[in-house]
Each structure stands twice: as structure tokens, then as C-alpha cells.
Amino acid sequence: MQLLDSREFGRRTAAGRPCGHYEVSLYYGLEFDCACGKAHEFKPWMEVLSELPLFKFVVGCPGGRHLTVIKARWSREDDVRQLVSELGTELPEKRASLTGIEFQAGLLEAKTGRPWSLEETEAFMKQQQSQVDKRRQT
Numbered sequence: 001m002q003l004l005d006s007r008e009f010g011r012r013t014a015a016g017r018p019c020g021h022y023e024v025s026l027y028y029g030l031e032f033d034c035a036c037g038k039a040h041e042f043k044p045w046m047e048v049l050s051e052l053p054l055f056k057f058v059v060g061c062p063g064g065r066h067l068t069v070i071k072a073r074w075s076r077e078d079d080v081r082q083l084v085s086e087l088g089t090e091l092p093e094k095r096a097s098l099t100g101i102e103f104q105a106g107l108l109e110a111k112t113g114r115p116w117s118l119e120e121t122e123a124f125m126k127q128q129q130s131q132v133d134k135r136r137q138t
């Protein structure tokens with residue numbers, strides 16, 4: 001597994017889409033190597049943050065500070081399922097919601113093609129959050 005800083009990790013996973021398209025339940029009970037250095041069993045309550053092309057997805061460590069890109073493999077001839085860890089990162093802080101601010105900055109950089117400061121990213125996230133709150137209220 002390649003370990004990246006959280007900003008670079010955000011850039012590399014910016015192509016992700018919201019979850020729910022992949023049948024990740026096929027892989028429950030298998031172990032994967034987490035960016036935190038331990039192996040975890042993949043469980044239904046684990047946080048899958050986004051889905052990437054080629055049946056890869058981003059999983060949050062139960063400890064809250066690490067993210068791992070996992071490629072799910074299923075060899076149909078011998079019916080062997082595997083979770084292969086490809087990329088990992090450690091967030092600077094335990095993430096409050098979905099991800100850390102540096103990770104978000106990396107995502108925004110990849111999406112917009114320009115650098116984002118952490119202040120700017122934070123302001124953008126707050127603005128988005130308040131829009132979500134408004135929608136919830138109405």
C-alpha cells in the first residue's frame with residue numbers, strides 16, 4: 001500500500017462518487033490492511049466514504065484517523081474474494097464528519113484545477129453545510 005499525505009490522497013480520490021452502487025456486502029467478513037498499520041475485518045458498520053472506478057472504495061478506519069483505498073477482487077473461476085489495499089493516508093486530526101480539511105482541499109484542487117488554502121476550503125465547507133442545514137429546515 002502506498003501511503004500519501006491527506007491532501008494528495010484527496011487529489012487521488014477526487015474521481016469518487018457517492019456510495020451505494022457497489023455491492024460491498026459481498027466482501028463483509030474479509031480482512032484488509034488499513035492505513036493505520038493493522039488489519040481490520042470489513043464490517044457492515046464501517047464507513048465507506050466514496051466509490052472509485054474499477055470497484056475500488058475508500059474506507060475509514062474505525063480509529064477515525066486513517067483512510068484506505070481498497071480494491072475489491074473476485075476471481076470467479078475459483079470464487080476467491082479479496083480486499084487489496086492500494087492507497088492510504090493519516091488525517092492530521094480525527095475527522096469530525098466525513099473527512100479532514102486537508103483531504104477536502106485536495107479534492108477541491110483536483111476538481112477545480114487550482115490550489116485551495118485550508119482557510120478557503122473551510123469557508124467553502126461551512127457554506128455548503130449551511131445550505132444543507134437550510135434544506136433540512138424547509
Ligand SMILES: [Zn+2]
Pocket residue numbers: 034035036037038040061062063066
Ligand atoms: Zn485502521
